[in-house]
Amino acid sequence: MELTTIWNEYESAVRAFLHSKVSSPEDVEDLSQEILIKIQNNINNIRSESGIKPWLFQVTNNIIVDFYRKRARQKDLSVDxxxxxxxxxxxxxxxxxxxxxxxxxxxxxxxxxxxxxxxxxxxxxxxxxxxxxxxxxxxxxxxxxxxxxxxxxxxxxxxxxxxxxxxxxxxxx
Missing domain, CATH: 1.10.10.10 (Winged helix-like DNA-binding domain superfamily/Winged helix DNA-binding domain)
Structure with missing residues (x-):
């Protein structure tokens, strides 16, 4: 399995999912890049083609959660x-x-x-x-x-x- 093959098949679905959870198109683009890196780094761990889609959407969901966690930590709110x-x-x-x-x-x-x-x-x-x-x-x-x-x-x-x-x-x- 190759990165380009996986990405070509699932890119539009992943981006649609990202757009449903993240409002900024720039953030969607950044998160898409993170997903691509994650696929590249873990492509050898994928055992079967039937497991690609669930794995990919789990990765996407985790990246979205991390995105919002980072954003929440960056806001230093005071009592005021x-x-x-x-x-x-x-x-x-x-x-x-x-x-x-x-x-x-x-x-x-x-x-x-x-x-x-x-x-x-x-x-x-x-x-x-x-x-x-x-x-x-x-x-x-x-x-x-x-x-x-x-x-x-x-x-x-x-x-x-x-x-x-x-x-x-x-x-x-």
């Missing part, structure tokens, strides 16, 4: 680059004005509990002590209140989430 780590009073106020009507729609006890915990930042242990209930009971109440709040959000809006479950977009229903 992360919007959710910022203590931005304007952003906080904007988000609060959006969330407040939903919180106000909850029953009074749940509304006040979420205000203290999630808006004012009062410790759940302190609130439990003030209320004379166990910490685990208070945690349960907070979670139940958050579930009700979430149901209100979901009744109003459609959320788009990324693969980690983080909300990345919101649209009114």
């Amino acid at each position: 680059d992360l919007w959710y780590e910022r203590d931005d009073p304007e952003f906080r106020q904007e988000m609060l004005s959006c969330i407040e009507p939903f919180i106000n729609a909850l029953p009074e006890d749940e509304r006040e509990l979420l205000r203290k915990v999630d808006i004012e930042g009062v410790s759940q242990k302190m609130i439990a002590s003030e209320m004379g209930i166990s910490y685990s009971t208070l945690k349960s109440r907070v979670q139940k209140s958050r579930v009700k709040l979430r149901e209100l959000f979901e009744g109003c809006c459609h959320f788009t989430k990324n693969n980690r479950g983080d909300v990345i977009d919101c649209e009114r229903k």
Whole structure:
């Protein structure tokens, strides 16, 4: 088996696969070159012609994974680059004005509990002590209140989430 024979047969399929996973044509070209090098270096390890295609696509997939890993490592993010780590009073106020009507729609006890915990930042242990209930009971109440709040959000809006479950977009229903 020769490199040119293998590449001529599978090049278009490999490139199509690369284009489906990588947006930049320049990166696709670079990755294609890496694949060619990998084929050249391992061509003698291919035992049968029927194993070429699965092996080639496994190599391609591994190269794509490595490409994204390298890219992720190259980004040196600081805490300042992360919007959710910022203590931005304007952003906080904007988000609060959006969330407040939903919180106000909850029953009074749940509304006040979420205000203290999630808006004012009062410790759940302190609130439990003030209320004379166990910490685990208070945690349960907070979670139940958050579930009700979430149901209100979901009744109003459609959320788009990324693969980690983080909300990345919101649209009114």
